[in-house]
Amino acid sequence: MERDSEFDPAGGDATGISLPRLPLPELDEPGAIARYLCGEGLPGEFPFLSSAYPEMYLDPEDGSKPQEEPTRLFAGLGTAEETNARFHLLTKSQKSHRLSTAFDGPTLYGMDSDADGVFGKIGEGGVAVDTVEDMERLFDGFDLSDPQTSVSMTINGPAPTIMAMYVAAAKRRFGPNVEKVLRGTVQADILKEVQGQNEVLFPVASSLRFLLDMMEYSVSHFPKWYPISISGYHISQAGATPVQQAAYTLSNGFSYADMMREQGVAVDVFAPRLSFFFDCGVDVEFIALSRVCRKIWAIGMREVFGGDNRSQLLKMHTQTSGRSLVSAEFKNNLTRTALEMMMAYMNATNSCHSNSADEPFTTPSEEYVKLASHGQSILLEESGLFRHMMNGLSGSPGMKAVERAVESEILKEFAEIERLGGVLGAMEHRYQRSQIQAASYRYEQQILSGERRVIGLNRYADSNDAELPSVVRVTDAVKLKQLERVRAFKMKNKEAAAEALDGLSQVVENGGNVFAQLVETVEVCSLGQITERLQRDVGIFRPMI
Amino acid sequence: MGCSDLASEPLRILTAVPLCDGHDSAVMAVNQALILQGYEVVYLGYHRSVQDIVRAAIQEDVVAVGISSYNGGHLEFFREVVELLEVKGRCDIGVFGGGGGTITPADVVLMKSYGVDEIFLAGTSFEFIDERLRELYGGGRDRAECELEIANDDRGLAMVLSSVGSLEIDRKKWVRGSAKVIGFTGPGGAGKSTLIDEWVRGYLADHPVGRVAILTHDPSSMERGGLLADRASMVYAQDDRVFMRSLATRGRQGGFAPSTEVCLRVLASVAAGFDHVLVETVGTGQEALPFENSVIDTKVLVLHPEYGARVQLQKILMMDSADVVVLNKTDWASAARAVEEVAHQISLSNEGEVRLYQTQASEHGNVGVTELRKDLLG
DSSP, rough: OOOOOOTTTOOOOOOOOOOOOOOOOOOOOOHHHHHHHHHHHSTTTTSSSSSSSSSSTOOOOOOOOOOOBOEEEEEOOHHHHHHHHHHHHTTTSSSSSHHHHHHOHHHHHHHHTTTTGGGGGTSSSOOOOOOOOHHHHHHHTOTTTTTTEEEEEEEETHHHHHHHHHHHHHHHHHHHGGGGGEEEEEOOOOOHHHIIOOOOOOOOHHHHHHHHHHHHHHHOOOTEEEEEEEEHHHOOOOOHHHHHHHHHHHHHHHHHEEEEEEEEOOHHHHGGGEEEEEESSSGGGGGGGGHHHHHHHHHHHHHHHHEEEEHOOEEEEEOSSTTOOOOOTTHHHHHHHHHHHHHHHHHHHHHHOOOOTTTTSSOHHHHHHHHHHHHHHHHIIIIIIITTSSSSTTTTTHHHHHHHHHHHHHHHHHHHHHHHHHHHHHTTTTHHHHHHHHHHHHHHHHHHSSSSOTTTBBBSOTTTTTOOOOOOOHHHHHHHHHHHHHHHHHHHTTTHHHHHHHHHHHHHHHHHHHHHHHHTTTTTTHHHHHHHHHHHHHOOOOOOO | SSSSSSSOOEEEEEEEETTOOOOHHHHHHHHHHHHHHTTTEEEEEEEEEEHHHHHHHHHHHHHHEEEEEEEEOHHHHHHHHHHHHHHTTTSSSSSEESSTSSSSSHHHHHHTTTTEEEEETTTHHHHHHHHHHHHHTOOOOSSSOOOSSOSSHHHHHHHHHHHHTOOOTTTTTTBSSSEEEEEEEOTTTSSSSHHHHHHHHHHHHHSSOOOEEEEEEEEEEGGSOOEOHHHOOOOOOOOOTTTEEEEEEETSSSSTTTTTTHOOOOHHTTOOSEEEEEEOOOOOOOTGGGGGTTTTTTHHHHHEGGGGGGHHHHOTTTTHHEEEEEEEOOOOOOOOHHHHHHHHHHHHHTTOEEEEEEEOTTTTTTTHHHHHHHHHHH
């Protein structure tokens, strides 16, 4: 612990006071020191309560500027060209390109833009991707082989097909060897879809098979890629309490680890390729929630799975809470998001997305996207809070109280899930769903009764504030363009597609790796064609209420 | 209208979330609130097409359809629902909705101009929703008196089912047809709905013609409102060749509703013209004997492996009167032992008359379900 004596001469900006880069509690009794090291650990050391890495957001000691800003901004609107233009706008002054993609409803449900009844939803809330050609257009002008480029795709039900399109598009542009250097992640978390977000295309067993095929392929072929982002965000957005979010997400993570182990993949091969995604809202639990998650994961991976140091690390992306934002007096959302960002960084998140204040009523406009992005820079670069000193609030009595309470509640949830037969057994009993729904109902009731205070909505509400800025909508012309484009693709590849789909069915039938086949299939088949064929082969998911 | 008194009957509405939208927490909260206010809510689930919604609204003969939309495209989607209801001759069924901030006040004006009755935006209280729905739909329906005649389509059949209520019908008018009536009962969680849906999937795939009717039951809460949600998970049953009707038990014990018997007679009639009528009880306890009903040809008891303990089986009276016992969820670890226990119990109480099938209905194309279907069709 001699790092306690390392002082940063540039310390406080205003007065030039000296601050330790890593302040530590003043402990002299060996028992207390041991408890500290085992229960919390130094930043970057087991059980990683403080942080996954020792330095996180600290300014480099030599005074140079930090390499990579951990901001990740979500974009997706209209067609691939429009989203591509948004990506270029967002990243134009950044050395590193972190491209986070939102998809439209039809894509999230594995349907093509020319399917019956989806016209109104083409390009709404995210980009429409029907084919490998759309995927090429989406990342046009970005060097996908560059270590500074990373891509994140928020898609789950059809994740293997969309990932196959990404790989195929990257190979078309940068050659077959690009797969070794592809960086980024695809969400692909099917368990949380069944529990909360509802974007499931195939029965659970088949969905899991397609996912595991992709993960297995990914860890052996794309060593820099994260083939799953185990997500609490949507569980939380569907109404879960902070503790439920943490408990269900962690238990899902352990489930995936278990399944990969059963596939015969060594823990130290797959575990470092798992990453997590959490929601951070305004409730007090969030001051320590992710810290506790890191600790529980580290213990589980070390003690149960026998993973090494890298396998024990829970790496997380955090997004501020969309649910906490409201349309009423929407500019207050800037403050809510700022507060949530602050808590996310206090939890030492590895990256963060801050929501735009106009999100409750529209696809974010450029103005508010920029404010959200600059909010992060103000917090990390302008403010001195995180630049000079690690772990500022660690060990405070309040923080520790929240940590203990949250940890104990998460473990109670684990016990209940175990009693119901593990994650899959509990799912069959609708356990996670019914718990989330009950919490959601309580939350809404609390807002209506005023017990949960929402400024501008049920408190200090000003009835004159009805003016909302314009809403971003996709025009019919853009929708038509996308629809015609996928039709043309299908026309062009008609015969080849029939053959490719039969080839895919054969692999499904004979138990081969479906993902490896999909990388070929997407060359001539659209997303909708592939979804329909797979649903014919393995069935349609029967939703749970 | 007809012969039942609307004022004393719960309002029946259908709720759903549009195609490519999985945001169901708001609609579930509204469902819950309305049930407590005494509504019967037929819940179709999320990611539902205009066709599925309109078909269900007509078959269930609801007073209104409520759609909860969160990820855009609502201008087109609501309009298509209103238009298709009109094309199908049921423009009297109301359409209302709600959603997140993606629906702007300007959108609401536009949607009302093409026939949407009301849009509830975020922050609306449940009390207000209830009041407004009663105002809109509580006064009986503005449609022609419905005769106890069957119009030659689902629309007419659905209205007849609403009209018969719990009354006895003229048996001469509803002559029993060749439809085979199969009853499914069993404890909650045995997987009856999934089993029926997988049965229907196989039936539709194997038989290019022919229609099936399904009558499902859900308990009323406090003898009044109820959530009728079987459609939400029965995806293959949402098909033009399937007529499905959801009934609430409305205080009746034993797994059925007051109008079940009459509804079954109508559905099994020559006039209705179905090949098969499948009826599912609510999840029953061990003592229930729901199938005293004379209309039912084959009685199927569905169990899951956790019911396999011999001491419990002895208490299930249905074991004595069932024609077929299905042990579902054979993928569970406890299945092998449960099969032995059930087979033993059957041999004790039925002199070998009862057929036993093992199924895993959640598996696509499950062999056990196919065998069961062939048996029941035979």
